[in-house]
Structures are given as structure tokens and as C-alpha cells.
Amino acid sequence: MPATKNTDMPFSSSLAPRPSEAGEPVLRVEGLGVAIGPAERPVTLVEDVSLEIAAGRTLCVVGESGCGKSLTSLAIMGLLATPPLRVASGRVLFEGRDLLTMEPRERADLRGDRMTMIFQEPMTSLNPAFTIGDQIAEVVRRHRDISAEAARATALEMLRRVRIPSPEKRLDEYPHQMSGGMRQRVMIAMALANGPRLLIADEPTTALDVTIQAQILSLVRNLQRETGTALLLITHDLGVVAEVADEVAVMYAGRIVERGPVEAIFDDPQHPYTIGLMGSLPSLAGDQERLVTIPGSVPPPERMPRGCRFSPRCPFAIAGCHTAPPPLAEITPGHWAACIRAPLEAFVGAPAGEAA
């Protein structure tokens, strides 16, 4: 959706997001690396991650547990537990300004206002000591110079926008009086209260049951359409990706292995890992008897292979795969894959799973 939709928001104009400069992505991450351990002997957990999200677009970052998805999002937000974790390299450009060189104070001013985040666990993400109305109002008052009544009115308006029934009553309830789905709605209300340009959602539906998941996803998507917010969605659920993504970045062992429009990733995956992921999706229509699995497991960060990190598990690996990390190369316009053997059709006709 184009950013011009902003004016439709029922907020006062001061709360509406400013349109970003034409063509400039809201978020551009260049060569981001996250490391842990002593500076002389760092263990790299995330390496050379580059991403880009334009206003109103949704980028899904997918990958299995421990592949660095959450670390990447925390690094973007500036919420890494430092020490021991630290950003080792790269730039994070938010609306054209590098967050990593910014004063911590200035960065805190952006958080919760221009860029916000929703966490995985709604049951523990709200302060049990205050009512949810107080907590939503708190986000607004942290970043806007408005009265307590106006903040409360905004909180009420936000509860309405996230479709919480009888919001007047809910405003004065404590988190423990609400269900998980309701709390996640409250988290979304808090995240969107200031009309952010970028919303990072770290597995927002993982802790919820399936029927609620769909509701929360469609809520996020609708609100995003209304506000033109860029959405970075972290997930390991390919069903979610198919549902909401415009673009997809597939991460494996701390690196992006494939990146492109959602259609390209689903219809024509290029990296063997992505192919394996797609093969592991259960399907109602298919006549496959067993789900395809990827043999082996992700190597621990201190014992990463020198070449392609997927090469030990890859059925298509050749000698060249083990010597140097493959660069992300553009296979078709906008569709990048970090595999020296891509496009695979040129070499073999069989999908990854059958070779296993």
C-alpha cells in the first residue's frame, strides 16, 4: 500500500507518520554482523545481513530457531544485551540515518515512536502492576507532549482500532485479566499508538492458538495497510509468510541465504536450504507420503564451516562450496540467492529432499 494512505488515519495529524522521502526505504540494513565473546576471539552469530523495507511493505525473515532472526531484529532496535552481545559490523539506516552511530538518547527517542516492536510472548510482555490503559498512554506520553486525558483518549482509540470489545471497560483492566490474544492486541495497540514508520514483529503469533493467530495476523495487516507502516516480520512459520509477506529473506546459521519477492521464493526457490524448507511444508493437496526433511542440524556458531554454511547438509554441494562463502547473487531481478550452484535447474532436475 502506498504511504499516502496515512491521511486516512483517525488520529490527529500530529500522530500521523511523516511520509518518507520518495524511493528511500524506511529501513536499510547493510552488512550487519552480531558477535559475542571477547574482541580478540569473537564468535559471529549474525554475519553480513542486508535487508531493505519500503513504506507499507512487509518483509518476512524466516529460518529455523537459532538462525539469528531475533538477534537481527534486536540489533536493529538497539536492544541487544550488550555485553555480551554486540554489533560487530555494518550499518542500520532508518529513514536514511545510521542508527548505530546515533547517541543512545536519540535512539531511545525513536524507539516506541518511529520504530516499534512486538514480542513473541504476550503473556509476559505487559507490566502486571499497571492497567493496560496506563501502559498505552505511557507510550504516547513518552514521545508526545500531551495531557494525561489526551493520552488516555488515544489509548481508548487504539484499543478500538485493535478491535478489543468494550474498550472503555478494558482500558482499566490489568494484564492478568486478559487472554493471550487480547494481550497481543494490546501490544499491537502500544506498538502502533504513535504511528511508527517501522514495526518489527518477532514471532507475534507463535504463543497464540491457531484461530487467534489468524485474527492477529489479519489485524496487523489491516492496520499496516491503513497506516503505511513498514513491517519486518520474524517468523518460522511459512504459512504466515505466504499470507502476509511482500518480500522474504531466508536466514540460515546467521546469514541471509536467499532474498526476494514472496512469489519468487515460493514458486522458484533457488537456495537448496529454501528448497528444503518448502519441501518440509505439509500440504493438504499434495500426495506426498512423508514430509521432506533436511538431514543434519545447524552447526554451532564456533564451528561454522569456512565456505557455504549449508554445505555440510546440502545434497548439491560441490568442492567449491566448501572453500569460500558464496556471495548473494541476483538470479532474476530482485531475487537474490547465496549459492554458487544457483539456478539449480541448470545442474539437476531433482528437488533437494529426494537426494537425501
Next chain:
Amino acid sequence: MSIALESAAQQEAAVPRSRFWGKLLRNRSAAIGLTLVGLFLLLAIVGPSLVPWDPIATSWTTVRKPPSAAHWFGTDELGRDVLARVLSGARASLTAGVISVSIAVAIGGPLGVAAGYFGGWTDTIISRCTEALLACPFLILAIALGSVLGASLTNAMIAIGIAAAPIFIRLTRGQTLSVKTEDFVEGARAIGLPHRWIIARYIIPNIFAPILVQATLIVAQAIIAEASLSFLGLGQQPPAPSWGAMLSTGKNFVQQGQWWMSVFPGVAIFFTVLGFNLLGDGLRDALDPRES
């Protein structure tokens, strides 16, 4: 709409509060503790005016008289009414208990939160000093500090407060460490809140309950400490009454069968301390979300 909102607010807010009181009062020991503490509080406030005797007026005609209709608790070695002195002593004991614990919380709370929240060097320095203080038994530390500061009730309260502070440093530090890792604190950082705001609204309200429980229990210990210091002559100075000081003089006459001078202040200490201990235990149970 604002009226509807307000009444809804009151109803909703009333639920957890009434649940807390209900739980507290259903707990028998807590109810007894609350009654005892309330009773002594009441006696400390209105008690002295209920008795026709002046707690510090001496009388040569009534020296060391056993309990009688006129002097229910008897009289002491200077002819003063023991009941009047026990009632005014309640004021000294409760004041000492509450104020010294307030001092301990005021010192220990901020240090503990700082150590737990900021970690690193702050934590190392505060924790090592705390451990050094904790190596000394509480009462001995209080007596040592009291004798350094000089004999007076105020100094005794300060000494007890300082001696009890390490307990609160340890407690708040531990509680802060555990609350700090909660998702909602990370959430607070994700909305750009500064540290002091996170501490004030996310840490302190969520560590308040265990500190309240501990404070109630320490009030009991502080009352004993005040009595001990007064017993040793380091607390309340004569002629002002204090349970500890009364015990101290009364003990000289126990062997002559004049038990009332020491038994009544002793019983008063016993029940006050018991009351605070029962109340503290009851509060702990009532504030524990896992107890139904």
C-alpha cells in the same frame, strides 16, 4: 461516558484489592497478627490517656507494689505505674520498629535496585560491602553502631536502620535481577523509556510485595533490637519509658518475687513481635499469586 468509565474503573480496581484483603483475613495467623498489631498501635496512640497515672511521676508511697485495683500492673522501684509505663513504652517501641525499618528500606532499597539493575561495577561494590556487613550478626552490629553514635532513642533507631539495611539490599537486588529479565522490561526499553522511568514504573511496583513482607518481619526484629539497646542503656534514656529499659531494671527485682516490673513489658514485647511476625507471614501468603 466519563461517568461510566469511572464507575467501571472503580469496579475493576476493587477486584484485586478486595481479593488481597479477603485472602489476608481468611489466613488465621495473619488475622491474629493484624489484630495484635492494630491493638498495640491503638494502645500506643490512645493508651496513655486511658490511665490516670503519669508514666514518669515518681511516688515514695507506692514503691514496688504488686498489681492491685489502683495499679493493675503494679508499680516499679520509683513508685511509677507499670501499666502507664508499658502503654507509653509501646509508643517508643513501635516508633523505633517502624522508623528504623523505614531507614533500612530507604538505604537498602535504592542501593539494591541500583546493584541489580545496573550490574557491573556498581553491583560488585554494593554487593561486597553488603556481604561484609552481613558477616556481622544483626543485633551485634546494631549495638556496635548504637554505642558509636551515642545513647539516645534516635541514635538507636539510626543504628538499627543501618544494621538492617543489608537485608534489604540483598532482597531488592535479587528481586530486581529477576524482574529485570521479564519481557515487559525489554518491552519498556523497546518503547524508548529511560532507565529511571523503567525503575520507577516497571521494577519497583513489581518488587514491592516481597519488600513489604520483609519489612513487616524486620519490624519485629527491630523492636527486639530497640528493647535490647534500651536494656543495655543505649536506647531510650530514663526517665522516658521503654520496654527494654523496664526489663533492664525489672530484672534486678525478679529474684525478690517482684515479677510484675519485668513480666508486663516482656509480655508486651512478646505479643508485639508475635503480631508483626504473624502479619508478615500472612502478607507473604496473601501477596503470593501462586496461593489460591
